[in-house]
Amino acid sequence: MPFGKYTLDFYCPAKKLCIEVDGEQHFLTQDSDKQRDAELLTYGIRVLRIPSLDIFEETGLALTAWRRIIEECLE
Numbered sequence: 125m126p127f128g129k130y131t132l133d134f135y136c137p138a139k140k141l142c143i144e145v146d147g148e149q150h151f152l153t154q155d156s157d158k159q160r161d162a163e164l165l166t167y168g169i170r171v172l173r174i175p176s177l178d179i180f181e182e183t184g185l186a187l188t189a190w191r192r193i194i195e196e197c198l199e
Contacts, residue, residue, distance in 0.1 A: 127169075130160060135169075139198050142171045143190075145179065170197055 125135040127142075134143040142164060146157070161171040172193060178186040 127164070127167075130164070132164075136198075140167070140169045141194070141197050142169050143194070144171060144173045145176050146173050147176045172197065 125132045127135065132142045133145050135141070144157075157173070161173075164171055172190070174186070174190060
């Protein structure tokens with residue numbers, strides 16, 4: 125989803141919640157990711173970052189945890 129100079133992986137405009145699935149390359153971009161998240165927060169957008177390795181290695185546990193976090197964000 126395009127948002128200004130960024131592309132958000134998944135975005136719910138009604139709840140201003142962005143979900144980013146981070147691949148291994150994000151280990152090298154943590155500082156710029158923090159800056160990006162801070163900038164999005166100035167627009168009221170909360171960012172939930174999900175490591176892609178979790179999706180592949182612990183899918184069931186990861187989905188259960190993320191669902192709980194997302195539900196809390198949407199309350």
